[in-house]
Amino acid sequence: MPTISRKGELMPQSPIRKLVPYAEQAVKDGKSIYYLNIGQPDIKTPEVALKAVRENTVEILSYSKSEGSEVYREKIAAYYEKHDIHVSETDIVVTTGASEALLFVFGSIMDPDDEVIICEPFYANYIAFSVASGVNVVPIVSKIEDNFALPSIEAFEKLITPKTKAILICNPGNPTGYLYSKEEIQKLTAIVKKHDLFLIADEVYREFIYDGNEHYSIMHEEGLDEHAIMIDSVSKRYSMCGARVGCLVSKNKSVIKTVIKFAQARLSPPTYAQIASEAALDTPQSYFDDVIAEYIERRDTLIAELQKIEGIKVTKPKGAFYCVVELPIKNSDHFAQWLLEHFDVNGETVMVAPAGGFYSTPGLGLNQIRIAYVLNKESLIKAVNIIKEALKVYKD
Structure with a gap:
């Protein structure tokens, strides 16, 4: 039987996209999902x-x-x-x-x-x-x-x-x-x-x-x-x-x-x-001014809500639209999949990116997730509340 390359075997799955099948199944099961896993802005293209x-x-x-x-x-x-x-x-x-x-x-x-x-x-x-x-x-x-x-x-x-x-x-x-x-x-x-x-x-x-x-x-x-x-x-x-x-x-x-x-x-x-x-390239500066103001509000909203959760660590980003959050868990891959398969609040759940895939040193980042704050403030508040409620019942 022909075999694939060693390079192909070593190619990692995307920590951002590998949970997509579970998200698709969650939607088929009638759940609504807040997508915090990918840096796809909801800002309109110029x-x-x-x-x-x-x-x-x-x-x-x-x-x-x-x-x-x-x-x-x-x-x-x-x-x-x-x-x-x-x-x-x-x-x-x-x-x-x-x-x-x-x-x-x-x-x-x-x-x-x-x-x-x-x-x-x-x-x-x-x-x-x-x-x-x-x-x-x-x-x-x-x-x-x-x-x-x-x-x-x-x-x-x-x-x-x-x-x-x-x-x-x-x-x-x-x-x-x-x-x-x-x-x-x-x-x-x-x-x-x-x-x-x-x-x-x-x-x-x-x-x-x-x-x-x-x-x-x-x-x-x-x-x-x-x-x-x-x-x-x-x-x-x-x-x-x-x-x-x-x-x-x-x-x-x-x-x-x-x-x-x-x-x-x-x-x-x-x-x-x-x-x-x-x-x-002809986009006026006012577009960027509005976008930056919106991201600052989203960031501040996200950080404020996350800091209400006991046992987490989060830094305050100075740029881009991501933050890394350390959770009181052992394995964020399992947690992220569990959120999609087994947890919801009133039919809503959250998709996050496990942070282990953003490290190449084995064992690092396993209790961390990356959040992309590309959703509106109301959605961010609801999404963080779902994470908060999930952590109350989640078992590693």
Whole structure:
């Protein structure tokens, strides 16, 4: 009998999506579900983006350039200029979501068995991308007690080996909502320059920064041009997850040249989605002001409700729209499935993401969940109450 690959066996299930069959069965059983498991905003997509697709005059839906439409890349560069990031369209490759950007980066800068250091907990698909690329993730733990702040330089340097090629961060973070400070970015800059590594920053949540804080990009750092690779996406910024358009940005010409070879192999990013994404860049600032104000209210509502539950720990995110919650249980995978299969309050239950899948160190995060506060405040209050009532009767 033919067998599947070792790589296929190692490919992890998504902690965000693996409970979908149980959720579908719960709905068939007549339950209503509050979906806190996935970062799918309920914020409306900017009308300017939708209108661009509806009213376009395309007669042949043809390929674009492999690196993306030149006009679109020029507009992306202009967007970054407004954020004091000085790049040209030749420093940008448009990809099918930030996911493809990361796959292209891993393939361009790392060989099989090379290593990438990532602060955990981290976006679960980083493990999938590393497995697909034959790359080894070397985790460095950030702790809920420290609000998931950057570990010490000494902790990083203990992990660097001849096979280490890069450090990867998400800023602000998924799943933690942690925002790296300018000082922390500068510490990372010093490490990668000292050891001649790449610094990859997933900055897809850059617009969602709270409490008067500011986002400091790795692209702001002088002298980092050969080391810095930024990952970005329209998915969260414009509530356009289904467009599947992202990009990678680097001033390292060898990186861009190599990435384009990967881009050529998959031909081109989607044309209609680029049309929508280009138009979305004309979204007025008032849209973001309203969205950020809404997320701040949701975050504050969520944290306030969670803090009413005895025995939990939760940090206050400074960005993105996620938080990690530590519960008085042993196994959040079991708890999340039990919520869908066996528990409800007046016919309503909750779907959460077990946090163990956001760690690569075995045994960590097993009593934690990630909550995406992408629902309205009334729904968040009801969802947290369901978790509160569930914890009163749940047995590990």
